Amino acid sequence: xxxxxxxxxxxxxxxxxxxxxxxxxxxxxxxxxxxxxxxxxxxxxxxxxxxxxxxxxxxxxxxxxxxxxxxxxxxxxxxxxxxxxxxxxxxxxxxxxxxxxxxxxxxxxxxxxxxxxxxxxxxxxxxxxxxxxxxxxxxxxxxxxxxxxxxxxxxxxxxxxxxxxxxxxxxxxxxxxxxxxxxxxxxxxxxxxxxxxxxxxxxxxxxxxxxxxxxxxxxxxxxxxxxxxxxxxxxxxxxxxxxxxxxxxxxxxxxxxxxxxxxxxxxxxxxxxxxxxxxxxxxxxxxxxxxxxxxxxxxxxxxxxxxxxxxxxxxxxxxxxxxxxxxxxxxxxxxxxxxxxxxxxxxxxxxxxxxxxxxx
Amino acid sequence: xxxxxxxxxxxxxxxxxxxxxxxxxxxxxxxxxxxxxxxxxxxxxxxxxxxxxxxxxxxxxxxxxxxxxxxxxxxxxxxxxxxxxxxxxxxxxxxxxxxxxxxxxxxxxxxxxxxxxxxxxxxxxxxxxxxxxxxxxxxxxxxxxxxxxxxxxxxxxxxxxxxxxxxxxxxxxxxxxxxxxxxxxxxxxxxxxxxxxxxxxxxxxxxxxxxxxxxxxxxxxxxxxxxxxxxxxxxxxxxxxxxxxxxxxxxxxxxxxxxxxxxxxxxxxxxxxxxxxxxxxxxxxxxxxxxxxxxxxxxxxxxxxxxxxxxxxxxxxxxxxxxxxxxxxxxxxxxxxxxxxxxxxxxxxxxxxxxxxxxxxxxxxxxxxxxxxxxxxxxxxxxxxxxxxxxxxxxx
Numbered sequence: 140x141x142x143x144x145x146x147x148x149x150x151x152x153x154x155x156x157x158x159x160x161x162x163x164x165x166x167x168x169x170x171x172x173x174x175x176x177x178x179x180x181x182x183x184x185x186x187x188x189x190x191x192x193x194x195x196x197x198x199x200x201x202x203x204x205x206x207x208x209x210x211x212x213x214x215x216x217x218x219x220x221x222x223x224x225x226x227x228x229x230x231x232x233x234x235x236x237x238x239x240x241x242x243x244x245x246x247x248x249x250x251x252x253x254x255x256x257x258x259x260x261x262x263x264x265x266x267x268x269x270x271x272x273x274x275x276x277x278x279x280x281x282x283x284x285x286x287x288x289x290x291x292x293x294x295x296x297x298x299x300x301x302x303x304x305x306x307x308x309x310x311x312x313x314x315x316x317x318x319x320x321x322x323x324x325x326x327x328x329x330x331x332x333x334x335x336x337x338x339x340x341x342x343x344x345x346x347x348x349x350x351x352x353x354x355x356x357x358x359x360x361x362x363x364x365x366x367x368x369x370x371x372x373x374x375x376x377x378x379x380x381x382x383x384x385x386x387x388x389x390x391x392x393x394x395x396x397x398x399x400x401x402x403x404x405x406x407x408x409x410x411x412x413x414x415x416x417x418x419x420x421x422x423x424x425x426x427x428x429x430x431x432x433x434x435x436x437x438x439x440x441x442x443x444x445x446x447x448x449x450x451x452x453x454x455x456x457x458x459x460x461x462x463x464x465x466x467x468x469x470x471x472x473x474x475x476x477x478x479x480x481x482x483x484x485x486x487x488x489x490x491x492x493x494x495x496x497x498x499x
Numbered sequence: 500x501x502x503x504x505x506x507x508x509x510x511x512x513x514x515x516x517x518x519x520x521x522x523x524x525x526x527x528x529x530x531x532x533x534x535x536x537x538x539x540x541x542x543x544x545x546x547x548x549x550x551x552x553x554x555x556x557x558x559x560x561x562x563x564x565x566x567x568x569x570x571x572x573x574x575x576x577x578x579x580x581x582x583x584x585x586x587x588x589x590x591x592x593x594x595x596x597x598x599x600x601x602x603x604x605x606x607x608x609x610x611x612x613x614x615x616x617x618x619x620x621x622x623x624x625x626x627x628x629x630x631x632x633x634x635x636x637x638x639x640x641x642x643x644x645x646x647x648x649x650x651x652x653x654x655x656x657x658x659x660x661x662x663x664x665x666x667x668x669x670x671x672x673x674x675x676x677x678x679x680x681x682x683x684x685x686x687x688x689x690x691x692x693x694x695x696x697x698x699x700x701x702x703x704x705x706x707x708x709x710x711x712x713x714x715x716x717x718x719x720x721x722x723x724x725x726x727x728x729x730x731x732x733x734x735x736x737x738x739x740x741x742x743x744x745x746x747x748x749x750x751x752x753x754x755x756x757x758x759x760x761x762x763x764x765x766x767x768x769x770x771x772x773x774x775x776x777x778x779x780x781x782x783x784x785x786x787x788x789x790x791x792x793x794x795x796x797x798x799x800x801x802x803x804x805x806x807x808x809x810x811x812x813x814x815x816x817x818x819x820x821x822x823x824x825x826x827x828x829x830x831x832x833x834x835x836x837x838x839x840x841x842x843x844x845x846x847x848x849x850x851x852x853x854x855x856x857x858x859x860x861x862x863x864x865x866x867x868x869x870x871x872x873x874x875x876x877x878x879x880x881x882x883x884x885x886x887x888x889x890x891x892x893x894x895x
Contacts, residue, residue: 199744199745199746199747200715200744306832308832336591336592336771337591337771337773337812337815337816338811338812338815338828338829339591340815340816341815341816341826341827341828342828344817344826345825345826345828348825363744363745365745365819366774366817366818366819367817369817369819370817370823370826393819393820403746404745404746405819406749407745407748407749408745408774408819409745409748409749409752409772409774409775409777409778410774410778410818410819411773411774411776411801411813411816411818412777412818413777413778413797413798413801413802414798415777419749419753421746421749421753422746422749422750425714425716425717425747426714
């Protein structure tokens with residue numbers, strides 16, 4: 140695991156840069172397979188992650204967090220936008236070059252029950268990619284796998300066992316070992332603890348933090364559990380219906396959420412203290428369909444602070460406070476406000492229909 | 500874990516045949532005892548210890564006779580649910596919290612799953628404390644209780660609803676079953692009233708929809724409408740919000756709380772999320788490996804947790820606004836359910852263990868009026884209420 144430490148120091152401060160990433164899934168008509176619409180799963184997301192840090196990505200289910208994580212790794216092709224890993228544009232690479240890059244970026248999936256092949260022993264699950272990418276000499280192979288397993292808290296004799304013999308927590312350790320064996324720089328953790336019990340969750344979170352400290356890993360931590368995200372992340376991005384609505388360092392966003400959606404989301408966190416009487420903002424309805432999102436600000440159908448302009452103009456992504464980004468008309472600068480009002484006037488003149496179809 | 504552990508899970512052919520023979524003999528005997536008990540009303544009617552409770556669990560033992568041996572999923576569990584209150588049941592997966600509620604509904608997979616001992620007393624609500632002992636109650640009477648007096652909300656609303664029937668039909672069904680004299684119009688009116696009660700704006704439209712047309716939160720509302728259609732005195736909510744998002748979870752919990760007050764029902768809230776329990780429950784029962792380790796009011800449990808397992812569970816969950824460098828994790832894992840130790844089940848994972856812990860399983864100790872804990876650390880600090888009673892399977 141020492142080889143990649145060398146080239147790790149070369150690139151700049153940010154390991155991952157995502158610029159305006161868009162991923163649409165086409166909806167095909169039943170007979171002629173013509174595209175009749177798009178599910179806008181990820182619709183213009185930008186963020187940067189510093190080397191050795193963790194960014195948490197939160198939001199309700201169906202808001203595009205997982206699609207975002209998968210597209211960043213080019214597990215599926217983008218619609219438009221750019222992803223830079225260590226300064227290299229992932230989508231510009233050809234097949235061979237992408238393969239070269241693969242060991243540097245890995246993923247840990249949500250469900251440890253379906254992400255491990257039931258027909259391979261654990262040693263082979265972890266070692267398969269190591270052999271494929273020639274990470275170590277064949278003579279050292281066995282030793283190397285043992286070391287990786289040890290780091291993840293798996294004893295050596297587990298090597299010949301099969302996934303069904305393990306509990307959820309142990310399986311998640313195997314998944315982490317599989318990702319770690321390629322000595323990656325960047326790991327996407329796609330809800331790695333949601334399927335686990337509280338006490339096991341703590342073990343896995345501690346393991347992820349320890350590995351980050353030991354190997355300088357960078358994580359994109361996708362989760363809907365806001366308390367876990369607060370614990371593990373350095374910065375947090377909040378997504379709603381395919382767009383990022385707020386992005387800030389963890390302390391700032393939890394102390395002072397700006398966007399009304401973030402406020403509602405954070406107020407809904409159940410707190411394990413019977414005396415904690417918080418003013419819960421209960422959102423009405425549920426998330427609209429991403430195939431036909433509301434016009435203007437996508438959140439306006441459920442927002443308590445909805446203004447006339449929100450129904451027409453898309454809010455700009457602004458740095459409201461230093462390092463604290465937010466897209467909401469409440470925090471518009473005078474220029475942005477003028478621009479939004481101009482858009483609204485124009486749309487009103489053209490009689491553009493507003494609103495969005497709500498899923499029941 | 501070690502190499503020996505692997506060997507211990509191996510069962511020889513001879514042993515396997517012995518287990519199968521034993522299971523067949525015991526389950527046959529238990530089934531026969533059940534049919535005999537169902538014939539005599541005196542055997543399944545009993546009296547509540549306290550008529551203010553809806554349900555009293557008294558040393559309930561629910562065992563599963565499986566091919567690898569007897570799994571004691573619930574072993575001597577006692578707690579009660581008072582009228583109009585919410586009781587939260589907390590524990591990790593496999594600790595027996597769902598099996599307790601299934602025993603109450605008699606929904607266990609028979610014949611392998613059997614309630615072999617103890618009493619589950621369900622208040623008939625006639626004011627004189629008469630009660631059914633659910634363990635012996637015949638099926639004909641259970642059918643009248645299920646969905647009518649006790650109803651259940653399940654974790655996954657998509658699998659709880661039938662995909663091929665319209666929403667209206669599925670809510671109607673409950674009312675029709677329990678009130679066969681009602682006219683079609685009255686049933687529909689009641690269904691629409693229920694849909695409105697659970698906060699569905701477009702009730703006429705939803706009445707004619709199929710489950711797949713609704714979002715997760717809406718489906719869970721439908722499940723709640725079905726559960727409440729007959730105004731039950733007890734609602735069992737088995738992880739009602741685990742499959743939902745935080746914002747929807749807040750909606751559903753808010754709804755459940757307000758409906759409970761409207762209908763004056765009690766709720767058994769089964770969950771593994773301590774945050775949900777803290778916000779909803781009046782009383783909390785903490786279960787571990789098939790036994791109750793601690794019970795008390797919500798304040799007791801959250802402000803003065805006594806059992807090392809409860810303390811560990813609270814420390815292992817990250818809390819928003821509280822920064823810790825490393826989360827606490829409870830070392831080790833749950834003991835093998837087939838071969839439970841004869842000392843405290845938590846001893847091997849406990850950081851506060853003492854010499855006494857290697858002795859008999861600790862008794863329930865009352866450390867305050869409402870707070871009961873099973874741990875030797877409190878021996879002598881309160882009244883000993885008694886040991887959980889297990890059933891000797893070999894003697895059956």
